[in-house]
Amino acid sequence: MAETVCIVTFPATVGAMAMEKACREEDLPGRLIPVPRSVTAGCGMCWMAPADSREALEALVIRRKIHIDGIYDMIRPR
Amino acid sequence: MIYLDNAATTRPKPPAVGQAVLAALDDFGNSGRGAHGEALTAARTIYDAREKLAVLFGCSGPERVCFAPNSTEALNAAIAGLFGPGDHVISTDWEHNSVLRPLYRLEAQGGEVDFVPADSGGRINYADFEKLLKTNTRGVVCTHASNLTGDVLDVDRVATFCRAHGLLFVLDTSQTAGVLPIEMEMRGISAVCFTGHKGLYGPQGTGGLCVGTGVEIRPFKVGGTGVQSFSETQPQEYPTRMEAGTLNGHGIAGLGAALDWLNEVSVEKVRAHDLGLARRFYERIAELPGVRVYGDFWTEVRAPIVALNLGERDSAMVADELEQRFQIATRPGAHCAPRLHRALGTKEQGAVRFSFGYFNTATEADQAAAAVRTLAEEL
Numbered sequence: 001m002a003e004t005v006c007i008v009t010f011p012a013t014v015g016a017m018a019m020e021k022a023c024r025e026e027d028l029p030g031r032l033i034p035v036p037r038s039v040t041a042g043c044g045m046c047w048m049a050p051a052d053s054r055e056a057l058e059a060l061v062i063r064r065k066i067h068i069d070g071i072y073d074m075i076r077p078r
Numbered sequence: 079m080i081y082l083d084n085a086a087t088t089r090p091k092p093p094a095v096g097q098a099v100l101a102a103l104d105d106f107g108n109s110g111r112g113a114h115g116e117a118l119t120a121a122r123t124i125y126d127a128r129e130k131l132a133v134l135f136g137c138s139g140p141e142r143v144c145f146a147p148n149s150t151e152a153l154n155a156a157i158a159g160l161f162g163p164g165d166h167v168i169s170t171d172w173e174h175n176s177v178l179r180p181l182y183r184l185e186a187q188g189g190e191v192d193f194v195p196a197d198s199g200g201r202i203n204y205a206d207f208e209k210l211l212k213t214n215t216r217g218v219v220c221t222h223a224s225n226l227t228g229d230v231l232d233v234d235r236v237a238t239f240c241r242a243h244g245l246l247f248v249l250d251t252s253q254t255a256g257v258l259p260i261e262m263e264m265r266g267i268s269a270v271c272f273t274g275h276k277g278l279y280g281p282q283g284t285g286g287l288c289v290g291t292g293v294e295i296r297p298f299k300v301g302g303t304g305v306q307s308f309s310e311t312q313p314q315e316y317p318t319r320m321e322a323g324t325l326n327g328h329g330i331a332g333l334g335a336a337l338d339w340l341n342e343v344s345v346e347k348v349r350a351h352d353l354g355l356a357r358r359f360y361e362r363i364a365e366l367p368g369v370r371v372y373g374d375f376w377t378e379v380r381a382p383i384v385a386l387n388l389g390e391r392d393s394a395m396v397a398d399e400l401e402q403r404f405q406i407a408t409r410p411g412a413h414c415a416p417r418l419h420r421a422l423g424t425k426e427q428g429a430v431r432f433s434f435g436y437f438n439t440a441t442e443a444d445q446a447a448a449a450v451r452t453l454a455e456e457l
Contacts, residue, residue, distance in 0.1 A: 011306070012316075013110035014318070015315075067141065
């Protein structure tokens with residue numbers, strides 16, 4: 001079994017912390033996890049959320065001016 | 079014991095500071111090294127502290143608050159990272175060695191440095207900034223307040239000068255953070271260097287620099303950051319650019335608790351209290367025969383410091399007597415401010431510095447004044 005998730009990566013830890021705080025404040029889903037080796041990122045942490053939250057996360061990143069590396073869809077083995 | 083050496087470090091700290099450090103010692107993993115709960119607890123606490131500092135200093139965001147062990151390292155980073163051989167920098171005679179020695183080193187490496195002179199009363203003339211301007215002047219590095227006299231720099235005037243000539247402006251807030259408003263972005267300050275253990279009431283070993291919008295500082299240190307591990311160069315993103323190595327997370331947890339305390343009490347209330355005590359002490363000793371006070375007390379905008387001498391007595395002997403006979407802790411000597419002592423004519427004698435904090439009381443200020451009166455009468 002596998003699921004598709006949305007991964008947000010950051011160039012530095014401070015971006016990951018800003019993301020977590022913003023998501024908590026705006027009641028968006030997800031959590032910080034170690035960056036999978038298949039994803040290129042500066043920071044060792046990334047935000048993982050259900051794939052269907054991608055649009056809301058993109059809007060949040062723009063609205064809150066969070067410095068990110070990229071947003072990806074990833075197949076995650078269960 | 080009456081502790082009047084708060085310009086060296088405030089004492090005591092609010093109880094919540096020690097509690098936060100103790101909890102962090104138990105709870106913290108290493109911030110930015112891993113995504114497990116313990117590492118995230120540390121990272122969240124450190125991020126919160128960045129946010130609080132950004133608000134306090136009027137910095138554009140938490141990502142531009144870079145931690146360092148103290149303001150000396152922050153000043154080294156700013157000076158070495160902004161200026162180089164061929165650059166001219168203007169500073170003042172008020173500076174602490176934390177500014178002076180990095181500037182002297184810059185000079186030895188081919189930079190140029192000029193100092194706005196202080197007169198025998200410790201005053202500087204702001205017109206001198208313009209007179210010292212050269213075609214290769216790149217910046218101004220100044221203390222916000224003298225750690226010897228407590229006199230405060232007219233930041234807006236210096237910022238206007240810097241803006242008019244396209245200069246970088248590095249401000250040392252060691253004596254003013256937590257006491258006076260800084261408002262760095264609004265005033266156009268390029269870098270604010272701060273310490274955590276004085277007016278912010280945090281633990282020693284905390285401090286840093288806030289970097290203004292568009293200001294690019296070459297990193298002073300390079301090394302492990304927890305990010306971009308395969309890059310051979312230091313990451314360029316702030317604050318990581320300036321933060322090689324594990325942060326003092328435990329200390330920063332204490333600093334965060336101290337900032338909560340400061341926000342609860344309010345900077346305005348702390349300032350009114352501290353300056354009120356300094357003024358109260360000054361008014362009781364300024365006119366005593368044999369007492370000579372340094373600095374400008376015509377203005378209310380000061381750091382809570384009163385430096386004085388008794389006749390020709392060695393300041394170290396006076397401070398020792400204050401402690402042994404009256405149980406009053408002060409700081410004698412040169413205060414790492416050699417240029418201002420020379421200007422004041424106190425290179426040999428030094429001066430006795432009384433500095434006030436939020437946990438001092440009016441009774442303590444009066445007892446200190448009474449002790450000075452006794453010593454003055456014995457001259």
